[in-house]
Amino acid sequence: MVIDTHRRKTLAGLAGLGAWAFAPAAAFARNNGTVQLAAAWEREGSFHIGLLSTQRGAGQPLHIHASLEVPTRAHGLFVLPDGSVLATARRPGDWLVRWWPGQRAEPQWLWQDGERSFNGHVLASPDGTRLVTTETDVETGASWIGVRDARTLQKTAEWPTHGIDAHELTWDTRTTHNGAPTLIVANGGVPTAPETGRAKRDLPTMDSSIVRLDGHTGRLLGQWRLQDPRLSLRHLAWSPDARTLGIALQAEHDDSNAKDAAPVLALFDGTALRVVPTPEHIAQSIHGYGGSMAATPTGWAVSCPRANGIATYTPQGEWRGLVPLPEVCPLAVRGGALWAGGLGASLQNAQAAAPVGHPHGRSLQGVRLDNHWAVAS
Secondary structure, three states: OOOOHHHHHHHHHHHHOOOEEEOOHHHHOOOOOEEEEEEEEEEOOEEEEEEEEEEOOOOOOEEEEEEEEEOOOEEEEEEOOOOOEEEEEOOOEOEEEEEOOOOOOOOEEEEOOOOEEEEEEEEEOOOOOEEEEEEEEOOOOEEEEEEEEOOOOOEEEEEEEEEEOEEEEEEEEEEEEOOEEEEEEEEOOOOOOHHHOOOOOOHHHOOOEEEEEOOOOOOEEEEEOOOOOOEEEEEEEEOOOOOOEEEEEEEOOOOHHHHHOOOOEEEEOOOOEEEEOOOHHHHHHHOOEOOOEEEEOOEEEEEEHHHOEEEEEOOOOOEEEEEEOOOOOOEEEEOOEEEEEOOOEEEEOOOOOOOEEEEEOHHHOOOEEEEEEEEOO
């Protein structure tokens, strides 16, 4: 997707000139019970990022704390130590923003130049000095890691991901190379073309993989693939002990029966990558689509919006059950507990025997939450 200069200026003006707002102060007075989640959403054709706020406890409504209108649909979010929020456009995207909710500082925008597109995810380095983004060369389709200065957002280096359709990325702080944490990247492997945007093409040539890169130089240290090439590796979450990486899968089979039988979770222990089966009668309702990925001491969780529920597994990968939540998508972990966002209500302690419900307040009426949450407080 390439946006012409006039449209880019128009969209930047829309997002940067007064298009941010705060709820009344009484609605988000801080105390020890306040929970804040960075989120993205759509309402009546307009797109936003922001902070959602609630109090812990059953029946406490979830409100919009602060919001920023953005030009197109947002995807991944990341909260920096100073409280600023990073967000980037859904693939193929052309904007990245750093925003300081509650401060007078103007949002800091970065636009692609037409040679690269953002793939929806941004991450800060462990020392906070760099940002890394998954990107795609719009001419060749090859994916790259953009390494950027955290202060200026300007690119300082770029590394190949050795695949296509790179999506989420995460640091492995337990595995170092030359004294630096290594970077794990999920190459979704779905071929697309610049002229057709997100439209999938030539699916028999899919090549999805997990790669490990040197955190200083980007050198390839390892690459792993699943036996089934039609499973796209997309979203990532570490187990609480950081020994195992959970990966949410999206099936791209031509045959509907094969898609409906497909798993939505894979586990990576640093040396081997394996799929985790889902019971057949449950898998048929999930339709091979895993959304967000999370892990708590209780086990793994994958949001499954097509099944209107959260697929849950033990830490070892054994099936636990499907937690019902209409149109569930974003997941986040706060204090070891799973938070999940749905349509009209969200859940606290979503993996518990009796999850705590949070109805969406008036400010969230008519809102469709997007793929991801990030804990802000």
